[in-house]
Amino acid sequence: MGRVTNFNPLCVLLPLFIVLAATATAQANLFLPRPRIGYYGSACWNVESIVRSVVRSNYFANPANAPGILRMHFHDCFVRGCDGSVLLDGPNSERTAIPNLSLRGFNVIEEAKTQLEIACPRTVSCADILALAARDFVVLTGGPWWAVPLGRLDGRVSLASDVDLPGPTDSVAVQKQRFAAKNLNTQDLVVLAAGHTIGTAGCGVFRNRFFNYNNTGSPDPTINPSFVPQIQAQCPLNGNAAARVALDTGSEGQFDTSYLNNLRFGRGVLESDQVLWTNPETRPIVERLLGLRFPFLLFGSEFARSMYKMSLIEVKTGLDGEIRRVCSAVN
């Protein structure tokens, strides 16, 4: 007996429809505006000078805003892309996740937003303001300037459960994997981690490493022995976990290669920093940045290049997002 086959036209038409729809979306995406330098043009010709002046006044009022905003930009870009999701307030928003509890400088971004809403209403995204402010703060600490591509839209979703950032005890393998997931390579990892040339960390984050590393009862053996009592004095075992210590001992407010040099001498504060020197793949990059190995890398220009890349992670355009009226809430 011959088999009876029921031909269902949907079996052919559905896949065809899916292919056509995907092609149409891909083509439409080609025409969506991509972030680019000079994006706002006459729609907000003074966007850069407004952000710069807000950044300047806040830097001189409190220089700790500089590391605060640089880190905030990183935390924004690594979670749902550079879409200002880290700025949204709310019960289960990204801001409530543990790594974000110590972020600082939200008021700076909001102040710039308020001024921009007066100068060019509903035009400049909070994600763009954060990217510009991070660059401007870096410049004020002695770091490089780079042109920031603009045109990111603000996201409408911010969930604490999405926050899965590199941690202070991550190995190089794990850090590499997390950066690769954002299309950043091993050099980007080393160069961007060297953003720790400015700023501080809370004692609670790394104290174990200086007293009882991995429950050994002793400090991490990769720490320079002369550095151990120095940090132990700043972060006593039962002292305030929120007390803050420079990530780049001796040069915390200055954007320079001193952080990398500290790694070379076992003076990294975080384990995730020190392993960049002990690991055979990342050490040569540190050496090149320090001018100890050919071909040399210039820290300033490499930092600018990697920041540019980071600032374009999974950016939203078209119908993906919006221009918020205030940075702490969706419209």
Ligand code: HEM
């Ligand atoms: C590579 C993986 C990274 C890890 C594991 C890491 C981890 C940390 C930790 C644990 C702190 C201290 C937080 C606190 O106690 O408040 C910190 C601070 C900081 N991080 Fe990172 N970070 C990484 C990458 C980056 C990147 C890519 C940047 C920016 C380009 C950055 C910029 C900063 C800054 C500026 C601070 C100081 C913040 C302040 O003083 O308020 N970090 N980081």
